[in-house]
Amino acid sequence: MPSNLDAHIQKRGHITTFSILAVSSLITWFNDGGYPSGAIRDRTRFLLFTGLWTFVFTFVYIFGFLKASTSFLFSIASHAVWLFVTWVFWLAGAAAITASLDGGLSCGDWPFANCNQLNALEAFAWISWIIITIMLAFVLFAGARSARSGSGFGGPMVDV
Numbered sequence: 001m002p003s004n005l006d007a008h009i010q011k012r013g014h015i016t017t018f019s020i021l022a023v024s025s026l027i028t029w030f031n032d033g034g035y036p037s038g039a040i041r042d043r044t045r046f047l048l049f050t051g052l053w054t055f056v057f058t059f060v061y062i063f064g065f066l067k068a069s070t071s072f073l074f075s076i077a078s079h080a081v082w083l084f085v086t087w088v089f090w091l092a093g094a095a096a097i098t099a100s101l102d103g104g105l106s107c108g109d110w111p112f113a114n115c116n117q118l119n120a121l122e123a124f125a126w127i128s129w130i131i132i133t134i135m136l137a138f139v140l141f142a143g144a145r146s147a148r149s150g151s152g153f154g155g156p157m158v159d160v
Contacts, residue, residue, distance in 0.1 A: 036111075036112040037100070039100045040097075040100045040101070040118065043093065043096040043097045043100050044097070044118075044121065046092070046093050046096065047093040047094075047097060047121060047125055049089075050086075050089040050090055050093045050125075051128075053086065053089060054086055054089075054090075054128070054132075057082060057086070061079065061082070076139060076142055076143045076146055077143070079139045080136070080139050080140060080143060083132060083135055083136040083139055084136060086132055087129070087132045087133060087136050090125060090128050090129040090132050091129055093125050094122070094125035094126045094128075094129050097118075097121060097122050097125055098122055098125075098126075101118060101119070101122055104119055104122060105118060105119055107119070
């Protein structure tokens with residue numbers, strides 16, 4: 001049975017997190033004038049999703065790597081699947097925002113706000129894709145090494 005302090009913290013935490021969620025959803029809802037086109041808006045939102053996907057699962061895999069590295073859930077195969085899906089997301093997002101911005105914007109001629117931010121979004125999308133590509137290559141190399149040693153792709157990322 002939780003103590004009064006634990007119950008108090010849970011109630012406050014629940015109220016606080018849901019309040020933050022409500023405020024952030026209102027901000028998103030009322031932010032309708034910041035995009036020069038629907039295409040740029042949609043691609044920006046997809047890259048936001050991709051960034052959050054990467055952020056959350058990165059910490060899941062860090063935790064799993066440290067605490068349960070021999071589990072199949074955090075195996076080489078699991079890393080490869082997650083990295084491939086993430087690689088596809090970043091490639092699609094980076095290519096889509098690049099196409100929407102015609103390869104980049106000349107901010108001197110741009111009549112809308114946030115020109116530099118859109119250029120930075122494009123650059124960081126490609127940088128993230130390159131990093132994911134390197135990580136995927138490393139995991140595939142580790143998988144091939146593990147398969148040759150007889151452990152298969154279901155083996156751990158590192159030998160414990």
